[in-house]
Amino acid sequence: MRHLEVMVVTEQTTAQNILNWKVTTVTNVETAIERLQQRPYKVVAISDTIPKTEKSKLHQITAVLYDDTIIVEFGNDTPLAETVKKAYWSKNKPGSQRHYLDNSFEIQLANSINVS
Known part of the structure; x- marks a missing residue:
């Protein structure tokens, strides 16, 4: 199973676990920028x-490096795992790019014309 990758920028030293995600924890924005230059991450969660100035710097550099990276902010009142999953799946929801055309009316009309 391929794991999705998230980078967590926080000053706390606790280990973060998110089911089916590979979590990389860094303590400051400078280290986060260095890691982003080495490899892309699907989500960057910032405490x-x-x-604010550091958050702004991270937003700007991430936008230049990888335009599809999702940056989400989390706090003590919201669980990190829930915040990351919600942000990722709201943008990458399976089936959101599919469009179905319901042409049952046209099929019914065509069948009624062909029946004599």
Whole structure:
């Protein structure tokens, strides 16, 4: 099974676990930028305790490096796993690109014309 990758930027030293995700934890934005230059991540989760200027820097550099990376902010009141999954699946929901055309009316009309 292929794991999705998330980078967590937080000053806390606790290990974060998210089911079926490979979690990389860094303590500051500079390290996060270095890691982003080495490999892409599907989601970057940044703690709400990180200063706004650092968050802004991360947003700008991530937009230049990988435009499809999702950046999400999490806090103590919301679980990290739930926040990451919700952000990822809201953007990459299976089937959201599918469009179905219901042409049952046209089929019924064509069948009624062909029947004599």
